Amino acid sequence: MSGALKDAAIRVERPAKTLRELALDKVREAIVNGYFRPGVRLVERDLCAQLGVSRTVVREVLRHLESEGLVANLPNKGPIVAQLDIDEARQIYEIRGALEGMAARLCAERGSPEIVTALEESLTAIRNSYHDNDMAGVLANTSSFYQTLFNMVDRHVAWGVVNLLTVRINHLRSMTIKTERRSIEGPLQMSKIIDAIRRGDGEGAQRAAMDHVAAACAIAEAVLSTQKPAE
Amino acid sequence: MSGALKDAAIRVERPAKTLRELALDKVREAIVNGYFRPGVRLVERDLCAQLGVSRTVVREVLRHLESEGLVANLPNKGPIVAQLDIDEARQIYEIRGALEGMAARLCAERGSPEIVTALEESLTAIRNSYHDNDMAGVLANTSSFYQTLFNMVDRHVAWGVVNLLTVRINHLRSMTIKTERRSIEGPLQMSKIIDAIRRGDGEGAQRAAMDHVAAACAIAEAVLSTQKPAE
DNA sequence: TTACAGTATTTGGTAGGCCATAATACGATT
DNA sequence: AATCGTATTATGGCCTACCAAATACTGTAA
Known part of the structure; x- marks a missing residue:
């Protein structure tokens, strides 16, 4: 009896992280x-040493990273850090728009107040990070905003997809949020998403979410096009 | 000269596929x-031998298969073939709906007749496969129908995502297409997608595509719920 | 200067071994 | 008989060392 009783509650958490x-x-x-720039070769034995x-x-x-799309494998030459071309980035933003729009709509249609509360929390965290000029914080909190969007309606598969795609455009994201325009526009658009969810307006929530990533994409394109010639 | 001249033209096509x-x-x-049922253990050394x-x-x-979601890794126990629970399947169908709907809309908005032609070709191939009772053919041609949908508007990233998710529900797919209902309904719904694209009706194309996967999902759920008790 | 031969680098792949852990079986003790 | 402890086995995680083939580099000879 003593062993069987709520042993789940006292289960010992162990790190269990493998070296891999x-x-x-x-x-x-x-x-x-x-730290590894796009296009750089990833020599196995060097990585071993490092x-x-x-x-x-x-x-x-x-x-593993290859199947995540972060590294590309040139035949008989070995792996390099994947290059991100602008078209691919656009496509990734588009997919995020579709999925985040879907999640926002579902949140609105569910109409539970906890969702609104949770999202508002994330949003204030984002605003605070912007205020503190903590860009890493902005990024993390933006992620968690969307994560709650998906989690609140139990869409972990879609969240996984979005997450997978997002790492590929991560450096773009970190550039877009630095834009002045973004620091004002971004939170504003996110609050529009929350408003629509609060009203139970699925259509509006979807559109607001799609607008938000569309804006991010536009900024990313602008940033990218001013950079490419310099390189 | 003899070596350098148009060696690209006579380049020997080698498999180039690595053993991996x-x-x-x-x-x-x-x-x-x-062949490997869900839940079965994949013992490394056995696989080596096989x-x-x-x-x-x-x-x-x-x-690699782990990151594709086909294999799950139990800590301290090793890899097993991933189990598909019904909720996850539903989510996958939902995502497919969102992305295929997006692709269909884009096809409609582009309004090029080649798209319609290509899709019609795929559709007749599907009908023929159904007529010949060639279920593997139905599956393959259905895939290629959607592939053209994505390819025609150059959305290879989204196609990759759909493809990745689809392998996880493959056995469900092969069960749904065997349904009598599906053999009639399926092609009909696909022709509706084509019709909407021909009219340039983006909204309609999107809805038709989403209806199509929603129907597939419904059948899958029905099939799955009748099976679970038996197991 | 060019062509070519040899050399180093690096991946793809193999073989085998060591250790830790989990499960199972087995034996001993109360 | 029930329990406890111990060996055994199976297996994954990880390592080293090795070889073959392809590529990149380099120095030398014509």
Whole structure:
């Protein structure tokens, strides 16, 4: 009896992170925050040395990142950090628009006040981060805004897809949020999403969400087009 | 001169598929067509023997399938073939609806007659496969119908996402198309998509595409709910 | 200066081994 | 008989070392 009773409650949490997962996170981090620039070669043995792990682990990590779209594999030449071309970025924004729009509509149609509360919390966190000039915080809190949007209606698969795609445009995101326009427009558009959800206006919530990513995409394009010639 | 002249033209087409990719395809195939049932353990060393490759390759393949969602990894127990629960299937259908609806709308808005022609070709191929009772053909041609939908408007990223999700519900798909209802309804709904595209009716095309996957989802749920008790 | 041969680099792939953990079986003890 | 502890086995995680083939580099000879 003593063993069977609510043992789930006292279950010991153990880290259980394998070396592989740790290495995966490290390398993914290194790519998304620009430590490894796009196009750079990822030489297996160099990574082994830098990460302090064996080739086995490195290879599995590279395969994983490959299927995430963060690294590309040139045949007989090896893996490089994937280049992001503007068309692909546009497509990713478009997909995010479709899925986030869907999630927003579902939130509105559910009409539960907890959703509004949770989203408002995220939004104030974003505003605070903007106020503190904490750009990493803006990024993280924006993610969590959308995560609640999906989680509140139990759409974890869609959230997974969005998340997967988002890492590929991460450096674009970090550039768009730095724009002055974005720091005002962004939170405003997000509050419009919340308003529509509060009213139970599914159509409006969807449109507002799509507008929001469309605006992000437009800024990203502008930033990208001014940068390309310089490179 | 003899070596440099138009060597591109006579370039020997070599398979270039790495062993890893071959193994990946084999195992994925084995999972989607049910040779490895859901929940079954995938013991690395056994797979090595069955595939005739080394553990390195097998492990990389397993990682890849894991990130595709076809394999789940129980901590301290190893990989198993992922179980598909009904809620997840529903979510996948929903996402397909959103993305295929988007693609259909874009096709309609582009208004080029080649799209209509290509889609009609796919549709007649589907009808023929149904007529011949060739279910594998139905599946393949249905895929290619949607592939053209995405390709015609250059949305290869979205197509990749749909494709990725679709393998996870593949056995559901093969069950839904066997339904009598589906063999009539399916092509009919697809022709509605084409009609809307021909009219340039984006809204209608989107709705028709979403209806189509919604119907597929409904049948899948029906099939799944009659099966679960038996298991 | 060019062509070519040799060399280094690097991936793809293999073989085998070590260790930790989980489950199972088995034996001993109360 | 029930329980407890211990060996055994199966397996994943991880490592080292090795080889073959393709590519990139480099120095030398014509």
